Amino acid sequence: NAGVTQTPKFRVLKTGQSMTLLCAQDMNHEYMYWYRQDPGMGLRLIHYSVGEGTTAKGEVPDGYNVSRLKKQNFLLGLESAAPSQTSVYFCASSTLAGRTDTQYFGPGTRLTVL
């Protein structure tokens, strides 16, 4: 079991460029999430998905789009990157079973926008 994986691990973009971050989980979890983490700000939810083909906005969705075409994958897109999007991005997944609010996180993607 690889758990939750994210690609790429690091990326540097110029302002205005676009990119897609890929998250994959092999635990058959129903729910998937994208967070960003900035110093002193904790984890802020960008978008999430409660199942294949469904997505919803989180706390800070502006400037990002997501898609969940397959249950195991959750993509985060930046159409026109801005320096304010410099951050560490974490993907996470969870399941209904157990109801213990356990989210499993990927290793993160460090994104710098110049």
Next chain:
Amino acid sequence: GQSLEQPSEVTAVEGAIVQINCTYQTSGFYGLSWYQQHDGGAPTFLSYNALDGLEETGRFSSFLSRSDSYGYLLLQELQMKDSASYFCAVRDGFGNEKLTFGTGTRLTIIP
């Protein structure tokens, strides 16, 4: 909306006990959880409380008082590897799978 408050930094001595507090204000409440994050790493789940009282998992315990909108994480027999950031998180609705995280407490263990 939801808001959580926890101390930004705590320092404790190796071998001692430390308590990290979390107070929350939410429109609803269905559980308080705790996550640990080492520098450069990903958050990992530690503990969860849905009902009042103490939950124990090895050296770590978590407490919840729903009437006080308050919880804490208790770490015993501190080890140097416990130096990390600790986040409390709340879920505010049944069927709502979103968690709202606090801004984290950076715990430093000194010899």
